[in-house]
Amino acid sequence: xxxxxxxxxxxxxxxxxxxxxxxxxxxxxxxxxxxxxxxxxxxxxxxxxxxxxxxxxxxxxxxxxxxxxxxx
Numbered sequence: 001x002x003x004x005x006x007x008x009x010x011x012x013x014x015x016x017x018x019x020x021x022x023x024x025x026x027x028x029x030x031x032x033x034x035x036x037x038x039x040x041x042x043x044x045x046x047x048x049x050x051x052x053x054x055x056x057x058x059x060x061x062x063x064x065x066x067x068x069x070x071x072x
Contacts, residue, residue, distance in 0.1 A: 016043075 004017040031046045
């Protein structure tokens with residue numbers, strides 16, 4: 001995990017350092033999701049539905065994983 005120091009501008013903007021942009025393959029115009037977790041900011045590249053296709057392929061989905069105690 002690479003760490004870089006950035007400064008917040010008077011307009012509350014920050015520049016993503018080149019090394020991190022390259023590592024995460026962030027491109028101009030790409031949308032990022034920003035949220036806070038335990039007092040820190042997280043930026044996550046937003047993935048398209050096309051990219052998510054097949055993400056659960058190969059996972060085993062069985063009834064034994066389900067919680068049957070909450071059934072009426």
